[in-house]
Amino acid sequence: MNEKNLRLNRFATASALAALVGWSVAVLAQPVAFAQTNSRSAGFRADRMLVKPKPNTDLTALHARLGTAVLRSFSGIGNLQVLQLSAGADVRMLLSAFQQSGLVEYAEPDFMVQAALEPNDFRYADGSLWALHNTGIYGGTSGADIDAPNGWDIQNTAGNIIVAVIDTGARYTHEDLAANMWSKPGESGRDLLGPDKGNNGADDDGDGMANASEDIAGTNPFSSNSILRVTSIIRTPPSSLSVTWSSVAGKTYQLETAPTPNGTYLSVGPIVTATSGSSSETVTANSSAFYRVRVVP
Secondary structure, three states, rough: OOHHHHHHHHHHHHHHHHHHHHHHHHHHOOOOOOOOOHHHHHHHEEEEEEEOOOOOOOOOHHHHHHHOEEEEEEEOOOOOOEEEEOOOOOHHHHHHHHHHHHHHHEEEEEEEEEEEEEOOOOOHHHOOOOOOOOOOOHHHOOOOOOOHHHHHOOOOOOOOOOOOOOOOOOOOOOOOOOHHHOOHHOOEOOOOOEEOOOOOOOOOOOOOOHHHHHHOOOOOOOOOOOOOOEEEEEOOOOOOOEEEEOOOOOEEEEHHHHOEEEEEEEEOOOOOOOOOOOEHHHOOOOOOOOOEEEEOO
């Protein structure tokens, strides 16, 4: 190749590069409009986005070129900007434009979120309560549950609902239950004459059972007259029974036994001072005996 042709090729290359640069500047000088994407299904707003400028960086010229406007700026978090986008703008393409500008620390969609309605119980979070929300833990089938989170999204309060648990008992002092335990309002506090409703012998709540009888039924574990139901009896070979009941720490209890449910109950074993919400006593087994627990004054 001779020197003349070499100069012509160099001139042509330089001219092409100049034209390309000029075209790029002309394009960037105009507001950018992109096709709309389906942002609702992606979980973010189609008309807004967030950008954080680099320190001491002015984005005014960039906003003008891209057709964005600052709705709000947060100086406490590095001048984070909430941007209003032009109609029909494509969020993803604008994100790319801001990120490639080199003027921002980050750019991201304005995601749509909602407060979590799921409980903060540790066993729920680790997947152990799989009947509520089954994630497939322990080899189970993901989704084989009662869809509790879906229900909580619809209804998550029920202060006017009273739930009766038909079981061997409940430790009502448990941290998950204590604040939500229900007690019959007609049998607590003072009556019109002043005496405690729990000891006045009347049927204050009108359910056909006097207060004292309800204590015997085991409804008032704080009362010294109350007879508590036993929550479990486990036989311990060769000839012992372990009797367990719900208790209140600091209260004292006496285990009693009788040959029939309505017979005369006699004390068996020592008086027990509770240290937690559950107490137990081991006694000699008697196949024909019934057991109950009394609060000791």
